Amino acid sequence: MIKNIVFDLGKVLIKFDPERYLIDLGYNGEKTKRIIKAIFNSREWIELDRGTINEKEAADKMVEYDPDLAEEIRDVMIRWYDILSVKEDTLEILRMIDKNRFNLFVLSNFHKKAFSYINNKFVFLDYFDGIVISADINYIKPEPEIYDILLYRYNLKAEETLFIDYFVINLIAAEKVGIKTIHFRDSKALKEKLLNLGIIGVKSNG
Numbered sequence: 001m002i003k004n005i006v007f008d009l010g011k012v013l014i015k016f017d018p019e020r021y022l023i024d025l026g027y028n029g030e031k032t033k034r035i036i037k038a039i040f041n042s043r044e045w046i047e048l049d050r051g052t053i054n055e056k057e058a059a060d061k062m063v064e065y066d067p068d069l070a071e072e073i074r075d076v077m078i079r080w081y082d083i084l085s086v087k088e089d090t091l092e093i094l095r096m097i098d099k100n101r102f103n104l105f106v107l108s109n110f111h112k113k114a115f116s117y118i119n120n121k122f123v124f125l126d127y128f129d130g131i132v133i134s135a136d137i138n139y140i141k142p143e144p145e146i147y148d149i150l151l152y153r154y155n156l157k158a159e160e161t162l163f164i165d166y167f168v169i170n171l172i173a174a175e176k177v178g179i180k181t182i183h184f185r186d187s188k189a190l191k192e193k194l195l196n197l198g199i200i201g202v203k204s205n206g
Contacts, residue, residue, distance in 0.1 A: 002180065002199065004161040005097060006150065007128075008141075009108035011166040012184045013090050014118065021083045022076070031072070038065045038073055039080075049109040051135030081117045089187035091124055096191075096200040099127070106131040107150050107163065109140045130154045141165070142173030151177070162199075164190065 010016040018040045022032045039045060042065065044058040053061075059077040063070045097104065106128050108115075112135040119125055132150045139146040151158055158178030165171050171181040182193050194200045 002102070002160060002162045002197065004103045004105060004154075004156050005199065006105045006107050006161060006163040006179075007094070008163075008165040008167075008170070008184070009106060009110060009118075012164060013087055013094070013124070015085045015087055016083055018080075018083060021080070025076075027072070031069070034066055034069055035072055035076060038062045038069060039076060046140065048111040049134045049140050051112055051138050055111070055113060081114060084114070084118055086122055086124060087187065090184075090190065093187060093191050093194065093200065094124065094127055097194075098200075102199065103130075103154075103156075104128045105150065105154060105156075106133075107141070107146065108132075109134040111135055141167075141170040144173060144177060147174055147177045147179060151179075162197075 007013055018036055019032060022035055027035060039062055042058075042062055044053060044061045047053045048055065048058050055077060059074055062073050062077070066073065094104070104127055106125070108131075110133045112133075115133050115135065125131065130150075130153065132146065132153065134140040134146060137146065137149055139149065141147075150156065151161070159180070162180045162182065163171065163174045164182045164184050165174070166184045168183060171183055174181050182190065184190055191200070
């Protein structure tokens with residue numbers, strides 16, 4: 001029986017589309033690709049998720065990858081939080097889950113400053129009974145330790161826990177420790193799966 005429902009943040013509850021953001025800033029196709037490679041596809045971006053470097057250190061290293069874009073890289077690193085907004089359709093589903101029946105948690109790879117930003121800006125995080133953020137514990141999905149920490153910290157049984165994530169690799173790792181999973185593709189498909197599992201009801205409106 002499922003008692004605990006765990007949500008990822010990025011691409012599940014939070015919109016995260018760097019390419020669209022850079023286009024909106026006016027960067028052309030080739031420059032957009034170079035900035036994405038230097039920032040969002042860099043090893044430093046992962047280390048920010050892990051909490052082992054700060055944003056200034058990361059930006060300095062990213063500039064080394066493409067010095068001709070130093071100004072653009074530093075500008076994007078200062079303003080990239082503007083990418084983050086709530087996925088209202090998924091938030092609606094979150095509100096439909098009966099908190100008297102299920103415990104709600106977050107397990108997400110997230111930078112410290114970025115999480116502080118959304119925590120201060122968006123009230124939906126108040127829905128959750130517990131939150132595990134990678135940068136706070138120096139482990140990232142899909143490393144097994146991060147799932148163990150979630151289960152241990154909140155005294156959860158893996159077989160009673162359902163995890164919703166966008167990235168399949170993170171779901172595979174969760175399943176290895178016994179956690180049930182749903183691959184998030186879009187809110188419509190998620191709603192159908194939760195309906196089928198009896199986690200939300202047809203007439204539920206939160």
